[in-house]
Amino acid sequence: MDLHELEAIGEREQAQRTRLRILCCAAAGCQASGALELKRRLETVLTAAGKLADIDVTPVGCMGLCGHGPLVRLEPSGEMFERVTPADAEEIVAALEGRPCTVTRCDRQHPFFARQFPIVLRHCGQINPERIEDYIAVGGYRTLYHVIHEMTPTEVIAAITRSGLRGRGGAGYPTGLKWATVAKSPGERKFVVCNADEGDPGAFMDRSILESDPHLVLEGMAIAAYAVGAEQGFIYVRGEYPLAIERLQKAIVQARRFGLLGAQIFESGFNFRIDIRVGAGAFVCGEETALIASIEGRRGQPRPRPPYPAESGLWGMPTLINNVETFANVTAIIEHGPEWFSSIGSNRSKGTKVFALTGKVRNTGLIEVPMGITLREIVEEIGGGTPDGTPVKAVQTGGPSGGCIPASLFDTPVDYESLAAVGSIMGSGGMVVMDEHTNMVDVARFYMEFCKDESCGKCIPCRVGTVQLFNMLTKLRNRQAHARDLDKIEELCDLMRETSLCGLGQSAPNPVLSTLHYFRHEYEELIGAEGDHGS
Amino acid sequence: MAAKTLTIDGHLVSARPGETLLAAIRDAGITIPTLCHLDGLSEVGACRLCLVEIEGQRRLQPACMTMVSEGMVVHTNTPRLQSYRRQIIELLFAERNHVCAVCVASGNCELQRLAGMVGMDHVRYEYLSPNYPVDISHPRFGIDHNRCVLCTRCVRACDEIEGVHTWDVAGRGVNAHVITDLNQPWGTSTTCTSCGKCQLACPTGAIFPRGVTVGERPHASERIALIVEARKQRW
Ligand SMILES: Cc1cc2nc3c(=O)[nH]c(=O)nc-3n(C[C@H](O)[C@H](O)[C@H](O)COP(=O)(O)O)c2cc1C
Ligand code: SF4
Ligand code: SF4
Ligand code: SF4
Ligand code: FES
Ligand code: FES
Numbered sequence: 001m002d003l004h005e006l007e008a009i010g011e012r013e014q015a016q017r018t019r020l021r022i023l024c025c026a027a028a029g030c031q032a033s034g035a036l037e038l039k040r041r042l043e044t045v046l047t048a049a050g051k052l053a054d055i056d057v058t059p060v061g062c063m064g065l066c067g068h069g070p071l072v073r074l075e076p077s078g079e080m081f082e083r084v085t086p087a088d089a090e091e092i093v094a095a096l097e098g099r100p101c102t103v104t105r106c107d108r109q110h111p112f113f114a115r116q117f118p119i120v121l122r123h124c125g126q127i128n129p130e131r132i133e134d135y136i137a138v139g140g141y142r143t144l145y146h147v148i149h150e151m152t153p154t155e156v157i158a159a160i161t162r163s164g165l166r167g168r169g170g171a172g173y174p175t176g177l178k179w180a181t182v183a184k185s186p187g188e189r190k191f192v193v194c195n196a197d198e199g200d201p202g203a204f205m206d207r208s209i210l211e212s213d214p215h216l217v218l219e220g221m222a223i224a225a226y227a228v229g230a231e232q233g234f235i236y237v238r239g240e241y242p243l244a245i246e247r248l249q250k251a252i253v254q255a256r257r258f259g260l261l262g263a264q265i266f267e268s269g270f271n272f273r274i275d276i277r278v279g280a281g282a283f284v285c286g287e288e289t290a291l292i293a294s295i296e297g298r299r300g301q302p303r304p305r306p307p308y309p310a311e312s313g314l315w316g317m318p319t320l321i322n323n324v325e326t327f328a329n330v331t332a333i334i335e336h337g338p339e340w341f342s343s344i345g346s347n348r349s350k351g352t353k354v355f356a357l358t359g360k361v362r363n364t365g366l367i368e369v370p371m372g373i374t375l376r377e378i379v380e381e382i383g384g385g386t387p388d389g390t391p392v393k394a395v396q397t398g399g400p401s402g403g404c405i406p407a408s409l410f411d412t413p414v415d416y417e418s419l420a421a422v423g424s425i426m427g428s429g430g431m432v433v434m435d436e437h438t439n440m441v442d443v444a445r446f447y448m449e450f451c452k453d454e455s456c457g458k459c460i461p462c463r464v465g466t467v468q469l470f471n472m473l474t475k476l477r478n479r480q481a482h483a484r485d486l487d488k489i490e491e492l493c494d495l496m497r498e499t500s501l502c503g504l505g506q507s508a509p510n511p512v513l514s515t516l517h518y519f520r521h522e523y524e525e526l527i528g529a530e531g532d533h534g535s
Numbered sequence: 536m537a538a539k540t541l542t543i544d545g546h547l548v549s550a551r552p553g554e555t556l557l558a559a560i561r562d563a564g565i566t567i568p569t570l571c572h573l574d575g576l577s578e579v580g581a582c583r584l585c586l587v588e589i590e591g592q593r594r595l596q597p598a599c600m601t602m603v604s605e606g607m608v609v610h611t612n613t614p615r616l617q618s619y620r621r622q623i624i625e626l627l628f629a630e631r632n633h634v635c636a637v638c639v640a641s642g643n644c645e646l647q648r649l650a651g652m653v654g655m656d657h658v659r660y661e662y663l664s665p666n667y668p669v670d671i672s673h674p675r676f677g678i679d680h681n682r683c684v685l686c687t688r689c690v691r692a693c694d695e696i697e698g699v700h701t702w703d704v705a706g707r708g709v710n711a712h713v714i715t716d717l718n719q720p721w722g723t724s725t726t727c728t729s730c731g732k733c734q735l736a737c738p739t740g741a742i743f744p745r746g747v748t749v750g751e752r753p754h755a756s757e758r759i760a761l762i763v764e765a766r767k768q769r770w
Binding site: 464 | 579580586594595596623626660661663685703709710
């Protein structure tokens with residue numbers, strides 16, 4: 001494979017396309033609401049009308065407004081329809097041909113679409129994720145060619161560093177710095193690992209990316225491998241994502257067949273193979289040292305750092321671990337340049353962030369917004385507020401490691417530092433909107449239950465602390481707690497935060513501490529009447 | 536490589552390069568609580584009792600897994616650390632059934648000693664009182680899971696020194712527990728050589744020898760280090 005062949009594939013692909021196309025979302029969200037049935041029905045209708053040769057029905061990835069699925073988009077008009085049922089198939093075909101159609105159209109001018117800034121999601125809902133030709137037709141793998149043939153590894157790392165990209169897996173560690181560390185760490189072999197263990201309740205960003213545009217991640221990983229000097233990559237994906245696994249597998253096989261992965265990529269001396277490792281359903285295996293143990297075939301438990309995986313990771317070798325979304329940003333940065341990327345976003349948080357917007361919000365789904373946008377813009381404009389108009393009370397970001405931010409602070413810009421300053425974290429991108437009817441003690445208890453079930457059990461503060469906290473919150477919920485129990489809760493939170501071995505235990509108190517901080521009265525209201533003079 | 540000089544609790548201390556902070560602290564005659572550490576075994580940094588403050592580092596670090604470095608300034612016994620250690624021991628006592636009065640190891644137990652050392656005289660947390668079994672299917676030893684603190688010293692002793700790996704951990708969170716072979720009664724294990732190293736390594740009354748009275752019970756975890764040293768020196 002050389003550049004010429006790659007371009008020829010893209011051109012052939014473009015030329016073969018029918019002028020009129022129906023794009024059906026076939027990502028997990030819409031599949032769950034019947035997208036595949038709809039697609040079959042559309043094909044039946046077109047076959048019956050003898051039009052299947054002129055009109056393609058293309059399964060594509062997530063279009064974003066998952067809560068209103070199944071979604072369908074028409075080309076070239078760009079019209080989009082929501083909640084399309086198989087019975088609507090005739091009408092959709094009618095719309096394509098300019099005839100009247102009563103199926104609900106999505107308003108493309110709505111802030112939900114207009115306020116977004118797709119970089120990572122730029123191909124989502126546009127291409128068929130199961131065909132590498134589709135990806136090549138939108139320019140795919142050209143960046144990898146450019147990198148291998150025209151850039152040195154040092155130049156690639158410098159570009160990523162200058163872009164200001166920070167890890168999207170939660171902690172926001174500077175990606176360029178991590179790549180440089182791996183590149184400079186001595187080791188016979190090096191590895192690149194993509195962390196697709198996404199386990200936060202309510203989060204589905206990484207899943208959507210993998211289901212909608214798997215090659216974008218593979219290409220990002222290959223560029224990273226070239227930069228740090230690795231020949232072997234792993235994607236650690238959770239077993240609960242069968243569709244993502246299937247599409248990744250297909251994508252890897254296709255890329256290998258095209259000579260875009262494997263030995264002598266683009267006829268260069270660069271070799272890189274990628275294997276998939278499927279997680280067995282433990283949240284803690286998303287933590288990088290536990291993930292490494294799991295890939296090595298050991299019990300998925302974290303170990304103290306240092307040494308960091310960049311120095312000593314898989315089998316003691318320097319290992320680059322990045323999140324799915326981090327890798328998905330790489331091609332755009334190289335293609336458009338680091339200055340372009342760093343012009344997007346806020347001062348210390350560059351680029352965009354993908355969020356899974358869920359909870360009490362009208363427009364649930366997957367969004368990609370520039371960093372620095374305020375929470376208000378996300379919740380009220382993009383999300384459209386609560387479905388029934390009940391006032392919004394708070395949003396939860398960062399899942400079980402994050403916190404609840406009250407509506408009074410909705411002018412906070414969404415960037416790593418600002419969210420941390422109000423007691424939450426950026427996290428991997430889960431964003432749950434809560435309305436006035438939500439009890440914050442219940443919220444804290446929900447996340448603590450999650451942490452208690454997901455603690456690996458290795459260190460004492462997390463293993464026993466999560467259970468004790470959960471029990472105390474339950475007692476509080478049942479109005480059996482004493483006033484002094486609040487102090488005990490805070491004391492235990494402090495212990496876990498300061499002494500737990502890994503990020504799970506260290507951040508497990510965050511939902512409790514942030515709700516205690518902003519909604520203390522809800523805790524106090526639950527203190528039993530007899531509480532103050534209990535035993 | 537040259538020896539390192541560091542400051543521990545205000546005293547200048549020299550340490551060998553590649554040595555752990557715990558070794559240097561002990562060398563300086565300072566005692567800090569440890570539980571998952573056992574001389575002769577690999578380190579896991581799990582119990583968090585040996586956490587110390589290192590100037591210039593935001594997080595507390597486990598002394599057992601931190602390597603000494605030149606100029607390190609370490610505090611091993613601040614009020615904050617004392618309070619954390621007490622709480623950790625409290626959490627352990629609340630987790631399973633550590634009723635010393637009816638335990639085979641009473642008076643000869645590291646957990647009990649640690650409680651005294653950190654000044655834990657009562658437990659403020661709710662006792663979880665789990666209902667764990669006692670496995671006495673092995674002819675020479677028994678395990679009472681109610682006394683286990685999940686230090687994994689048995690797992691490491693069996694794996695690293697006896698080279699057998701009969702023990703491992705199953706389950707997660709508070710449901711984690713040690714198992715023998717494929718989670719079967721110890722007596723049916725086809726790998727166990729009955730060497731007794733796990734029993735030597737166990738800090739509490741969880742693994743105990745059968746047919747030995749409390750007074751006679753050997754508790755000699757330090758023998759693990761002796762075995763390792765003996766092998767190294769080919770005694
Ligand atoms: C309990 C726990 C769970 C985690 N889960 C994930 C995860 O599912 N996906 C992920 O990318 N990072 C996860 N992380 C963060 C990883 O340890 C690691 O920092 C990240 O993958 C680094 O990639 P990045 O620099 O691209 O963000 C988790 C961390 C902790 C402590
Ligand atoms: S903090 Fe929790 S998850 Fe992390 S090592 Fe400790 S017990 Fe395991
Ligand atoms: S007696 Fe020896 S072989 Fe048997 S479990 Fe204990 S350490 Fe392993
Ligand atoms: S049985 Fe003993 S040595 Fe093994 S984990 Fe439990 S307390 Fe530690
Ligand atoms: S899954 Fe179809 S729009 Fe997201
Ligand atoms: S002795 Fe260091 S963590 Fe247990």
